[in-house]
Amino acid sequence: MEVVGYISLFFVGLVLGTLGGGGSILSVPILVYLFSIDAVMASAYSLFIVGTTSLVGTFLKLNVQMVNLRVGITFGLPSLITIFSTRKWLIPAIPEVILQTESIIITKRFLIIGLFAVLMILASLTLIRKRKESQSEQEYSGPYLMGVGALTGVLTGLVGAGGGFLIIPALVYFAKMGFKTAVGTTLLIITVNSLFGFMGDVINYQINWYFLFSVTVLAIVGIVVGTHLAVNVSNQTLRCFFGWLVLGIGTLILAKELLV
Template identity: 30%
Template sequence: MLLAIPFGLAIGIAVGMLGGGGSVLAVPVLVYVLGQSVSEATTASLVVVTAGAVAGGLGHARAGRVCWRHAGSFTMAAVPGLVAGTLAADSVSGTALLGAFALIMLAAAAATWRKADGEEPADGRWEGGGACPPLRLPRDLVAGVMVGFLTGFFGVGGGFLIVPTLAIALAFTMRTAVGTSLAVITATSLIGLAVHLLAGRSLEVGVTTAMTGACVVGALAGAGLATHVPQRTLGRAFALLVCCVAAYLLVSAAFLGGPPAS
C-alpha cells in the first residue's frame, strides 16, 4: 500500500500540470507494480483519475483556465462516441488496438510539440481578451464524438486525446486546454466509474485510497506549477510524456502480451 503513494503523487502531478496521463499511467502501475487484477485496476484507476481531475481542475478553474461551454458540449458529444467506440473495439484484437493507439499518440505528440513552438499571448490567455476561444458548436461536437469514439475504442488515453484536440483543432492555448481537459475528464470518469460499480466491479480499498489521496496532493501541486510554467514548456512536456507512454504500449504489445484490458 505504501508503494502506491509515490506513484499516486507522480500521476497527480501529471494530471494537474498536463491535463492528462491519469488512466494510462494508473492502470499499468496498478497491474504490473501493485499486482492488482485488470478488473480491479481499471475500476481503481477511475477513482484515482476522477479525484485527481477534480483537485487539479479546481485550481485551473479558479485561475480562469476552464472553458465551461466547450467542456459541456465536448462531454455531451463524447459520451455516445465512447459507447460506440467501446462496442466497435470488440471486433479488433488487443495487439492491433495497442499498435494503432501508440501511433495515434505519437502523431498527437508531434502535433502538440509543433503547437507549443507557436507564438503565445503574453498573458497566457486567449488573444481575444477572454480565457476561451469562441464557441463553434459544430466543431466542438464533431471533436467530442471523435475523441469519445477513440477513447472507447482504445480503452485508455482520454486526456492524451482531449488536450491535443483542444489545443490544435479548437485553437485553445495550452493552459486552457489543460484546464478544460480536466473538466471533461472529471465528467467522463464519473460516468465510467458509475458503469463499473453498477456492473459489480470490485476494487482494493486500501491501495485505492492511498493512491487517490496521493494523486489529489499531486494534482493540486501540478495545477499550481502549471501557472508558473511557460506554455511552450507545458506543450513539450505533454508531448514527451505521450511519447513515453506510447513507447510503453509498443513494448507491452511486443513483449508483455498486450495492454491491461478494460
C-alpha cells in the same frame, strides 16, 4: 513493487495538475505492471482515479479562470455519451481472444494496451510540432468540435483513459486554445467522462473500494502540488514537455507489448 506503485500514483496527480493530462497514461501502466491488475480492471480503476483527481483540479483551475466552460460543454457532452456506451456495452462484448492462428494471437488485453500506446504516440506529435499560440479562444466550430468530442469519447472508453492526452491536442488544434486554458478545460471534461465511464464499470465488475480510495488520495495530493507548480511555467514549455512525455511512454508500452 507495490510500494513503488503507491509512490508513482502521487506523480499521476502531479502530472495532471501540471499538464492537465497524462494521468491515465501513467495510472494504467502502473496498475498493470506494478500492481499486477488485469488490463480491463486497471482501465476501470484508472477512470475513477483520474476522474476524482481531475474534479479537484477543476476547482483549482476555476479559481484562476483557466477553464472555458462553453468549450467544455460543447466538447464534453457528446464524449460523455460515447464513453459511457463504450464502457457499458462495447468493452464487455469484446472476446478475450480476438484472433488466433498458428503464429499470431491477438487478445483483448493486447488490443486495449496496444491501441492505448498508438493513440499516445499520434497525439504526442500534435503537441511536439511547433505552432503559434492562438490569440483567440473562440475560433472553433461547435458541430465539428462535438464530433471530435464524440470520437474522443469512444477512444477514451476503449482504453479506459481519462482522455487528456487526446483532449488537450484537440482543444489546442481545433478550439485554438492556449495550453494552460486547454489544461483547465480538459480537467473538467476528464472529470465528467471518467466518472460516468466508471459508472458503467461498477455495473459490470467487482470493485476493490479500499484499494481504489487509498491510491486516489495519493493522486489528489499530487494534483494540488502540481497545480501550484504550473503557475509560473510558460504554455510552450508545458506543451512540449507533455508531448515528449506522452511520446516516450507510448513508445515504451508499445515496444513492451510487441516484444512479450
